[in-house]
Amino acid sequence: MAVLPGSTLEAAPGILPAAVLILAGGGVLAVLLLKRAAARAQSSCPEQNWSVPTIDHAQAGDSLFHRWDVRFKLVGLLSLAFFMVATRSLAGGLLALGLAGIAAVAARVCWKRVARRLLAMAGFLAMFLLIMPLTAAVQPGDTLVIFPEIAALAFNLRGLELALAICAKAFAVALLMEPLFATAPLSTTLEGLSRLGVPARVSQMILLAHRYIFVFLDEARRMSIGMNVRGFRKRTRVETLRVMGNFLGMLFIRSFERTHRVHDAMQARGFEGEFPRQAAFDARGGDWLKGAGCLILGLALVLIDRLWF
Structure with missing residues (x-):
């Protein structure tokens, strides 16, 4: 059955249990896929020791993110993250998620840890998929699904699309933080923040x-x-x-x-209020190009989202 924009679709009496089962099955399938991806990556990741920090676990790798000056990496990736959040449409959020995934692959991060973090976020973000379609304000042109069992609640498909866009952007930012923090020692990253003016x-x-x-x-x-x-x-x-x-x-x-x-x-050991500076920052032409590339990529993402999608 085709549903035109601005129309109201009344569901059959048995469609509500079926919809609940489909949503639950989709959630279980997503969890299983994430767990399977974590199990496949387990062989390439060391066993975690909770007494040792692991946010910079991939600092010894070699990629374009590892060779990037921390100061430019902070400015470039954080700016790109803000541009990703500024997208409005679901297509723009999915495009941002794809860009973040490409960056994570290029940084050669440990996908076992990435899958764990995304799985922890999924439990929280799943609430948006249920709450926002039921609470979104009805606007002209919205498509509503009415269930006979709960006629007082209308399932707004625009709210579902908005919830999916929020989830896509949240996962995109989480993925983008992996190349930012995992590819350099945390002390070096924080020292780069200090060089940028953070106290x-x-x-x-x-x-x-x-x-x-x-x-x-x-x-x-x-x-x-x-x-x-x-x-x-x-x-x-x-x-x-x-x-x-x-x-x-x-x-x-x-x-x-x-x-x-x-x-x-x-x-x-002689601590007098400041840690000794261990990193030597040396900006090169490639660092400037990468930073400018992130800014241009983020700006292009927002323009495509506004003008195309």
Whole structure:
């Protein structure tokens, strides 16, 4: 049955369960595909150690992103990300997603970690696919699907298209962050931010937070293992809440004590409020060309989205 723009389609009585099953099946299929992609990439990725940061896991590789000056890479890729977010149509979002995927392939990132991050985002973004079609304001020209079981709610196809565009842009930005942060040491990337005018104190806080959040996660994991060895099992009762409260309190105390030890160790090594500069930045003609190429590519993406799609 063809549905003309601006019309209202009344669904058959049994179409609502079928639609729910199709959406659920599509979500399960997407999860399985992401898990399969992560399993295929597992052989090429080292086993993750939660006590060691992994955001810059591909820093030792060799690609055009690895050889790119960090300062120009930050400006170029962040500008491209803003241009991607500025697209309005679903076709523009899908084009941005394709560009981000090409960049991730060129950077030779670990697809196992990429699949995990995208899978974590998918659970949150899936809510848009259900909520926005049901809550989008009806405008002239919208196509509505009415289910007899819930006639008060109309499924707006324009809302579904808008939700898909948001999901596409979110995945595109997430993919683009992989070549930005994974292809250079995090300390070098943050030092590049400082060279661009970001206060050094902000870079220090980000670096320390990223480093020691993994240490605290590893501490929490070891404490949890110790509790399980002693017979603790999570149950829906007051005793479990009391034990978990003690667990969080001990984790906070241990984190606070570790913070003092880390500060004393840094002062013993001569820390006076600034980290020593380790990276030597040397801008070349190729760095300027890559940065200009990102800006031109982002501008072309927005113009195509506005004038064509």
